[in-house]
Amino acid sequence: MNLTLRIWRQRGPEDRGAMVTYELADVSPDMSFLEMLDVLNERLILEGEDPVAFDHDCREGICGMCGMVINGQAHGPRDRTTTCQLHMREFADGDVIDVEPWRAAAFPVMRDLVVDRSGFDRIIGSGGYISVVTGSAPEAHSTPVPKPIADAAFDNATCIGCGACVAACPNGSAMLFTSAKVTHLNLLPQGAPERESRVRDMVAQMDEEGFGGCTNTGECTVACPKGIPLTSIGNLNREYLRALTKR
């Protein structure tokens, strides 16, 4: 396939940035999207240009490091698929493909397609854990957890922290991300002692980081490569109200 790529190039956080067009010939449909960019970068290096900077690591769809907006969609056109797992057979010969970084006030661009998502780490640090000092744990079977609860906790724990939810949201909200962690831990009996402080602190941190509010648009759950459901945001709101009334 022959493709026209229009890629966001921005040298640093202070640079204005612009879309730059590249023609790429002989793209195999079996290439992953990132392998396609690898091929472009090999060419750019030999031509003496700076290659396109993008984040990636495991390339198996689980580390959450990759992520770009492809033709206006976070992680591109295929459902429940990270950018690294997106393959070029989803595109057609002659396509023009726009490639942009995550766009959100709370994710400043560092270079090209690389953004700063450290706000997510600080949200987790503010309460997304169960405080158990190493070595102090009781026997694993001392607290049975009903299977439906354990399964629901797992579904929310599959979040990979990629930031697609924020990138897809018109408000740049991190509600889906935060709700997944609150739901995972607050469902479990082990998470109960810190249930109220967890949700209060995480929501406060989320606001402090500059993420927007939720207006139930639902774009987040569509973009989420792991299918975290919109009901988790409902649960976050319930947990938050519950915590406020308990204060």
Place this chain on the structure above:
Amino acid sequence: MPETTSLGSGGSAYWTVGDDIADTAAPDGPIETRWDRRKFSAKLVNPANRRKHTVIVVGTGLAGGAAGATLAEQGYNVIQFCFQDSPRRAHSIAAQGGINAAKNYRNDGDSVYRLFYDTVKGGDFRARESNVYRLAQISTQIIDQCVAQGVPFAREYSGLLDTRSFGGVQVQRTFYARGQTGQQLLIGAYQALSRQIDAGAVEMHPRTEMLDLIVIDGRARGIVARDLVTGKITPYLADAVVLATGGYGNVFFLSTNAKGSNTTATWRAHRRGALFANPCYTQIHPTCIPRSGEYQGKLTLMSESLRNDGRIWVPKQKGDTRSPDQIPEAERDYYLERIYPAFGNLVPRDIASRAAKYQCDDGRGVGPGGLGVYLDFADAIKRMGEDKVREKYGNLFEMYERITGEDPYKVPMRIYPAVHYTMGGLWVDYDLQSSIPGLFVVGEANFSDHGANRLGASALMQGLADGYFVLPPMLGNYIASTKLGSVSLDDPAVTSVIGEVTGRLGRLLEINGDRTPDSFHRELGELIWDECGMGRTEAGLRKALARIPELREEFWRRVKVPGDSGELNQSLEKANRIADFLEFGELLCIDALHRAESCGGHFREESQTPDGEALRDDEHFAYAAAWEYTGGAPVLHREPLQFDYVHLAQRNYS
């Protein structure tokens, strides 16, 4: 005086032999109480004094994340590093299968002793008994810890934890969280670490890469690291340094490791005096998705649980290009079932991998380049129905379809082996301390527990055992029993390491040649895969050892790295890592050449049984090979292994 070893006729001296070494940290006596006795004899640091001590932890995977969180909880000042944008990205996250623990919840005859026995035997008798026993003991505590952290392991309807059997053992001791156990365990450790970062007990430096180790007065006292965003080179000083930087599988270029996984931290420590042990023990996983073209950037593993119901075959006829549904039953060779009737498709990883290679080398491989074999679920679908197959393997089939564009419910999967895990690593004693005092090494980065072959679901167990439970008391012992003088940033050792690091980056940028960094990595990887992959021969290894120095020379003459060092420059990061792989690859081949036996993940074609199985040579090779860096031919130090509990025996799966 070291003797010089020449290999056969016309062989040049690739290495010299130095004195034997021993692990002096492990207590002797009954194996059941060795760890208790070691902890009791260890010196303690008063809780009030811990905050006066600083520890550097490099890496945030299972071992590093667990170590950083635990040391900070105990009161030490921790400075921690990862090259990714967040500590949650480390490649432990990609582990699928599960984590072993000797809980015996199934009442199926499991015990600490059985896990110990299975691991020593599975490691083909090339691991230390003391270490492995301790690992089996600690395994049960890990499950307790993770459940308390909220790790959502699979559960039964009773609300109790589910377990399954894994990796050719006969008990159900593997705890799992669907096919994402590594992710869930890593997120558990990451959350514990995040809590300590928020509390100010861990100073976390993401997007920062360790480029060298600072050794002062013979002790590890810090690292030099590069901020990958600004390019700034900064020295960090501490009382001890912990490396949790993973394995070296990416020396093969194509592996199931993450793209960023590299050996720079361990190789730089090796160059500063840390012995590197058993690099030739590499694990090749049989069920990976084959490469589809020249542009391939990495390989993806699919859980080997697929072999429980899939049948592996190739066409009997060489070069058969018919589509699989056009090949009648009589013209298919279910070669594993034919050669190993007792175990069939479930033979251990190394045997399944080599058998696939032989079929493909013989011209019967399928798919692009003939580098693949079929893994066929047609019979399973006939036997239990498509719904049941979907329920068991749905997520794996979906992943396969996403990558290959083929529907495995209709067309047999194609699989091929790929490098997956490396058992070798920096040499450590029972305390996980390397041969440089004050330098500790945990997780896949060390060589300690898996011998020549790692069993399924044991990597997660070892990473967490090291990080949560073994390292913290042993590091405390080092700090309590060592008089550490103060060091300053003006120390000549610090400035000289900074000078070396900066000089090297500068040289990489100045070459401005005509080849990309990746083109060298690919070429090195193909060479090592061909000559030091699934099957190794003296002639092939010699060929590789002749070629690697040439390739290295070419790299330093022709590589082209655009941009400069004072900015986010991913080409520079890569080139710097590849420069180390080009040195490490040589040691890997030397170790493989010197070990003229087959064992576990190291298969020397010259050393096999009449049935083609790995043939160990316990008389000459029952030792760990610890290599000393000299700048020229490395020096081999043998650590003889003693087996008092598990008796040496040949593996047999036919």
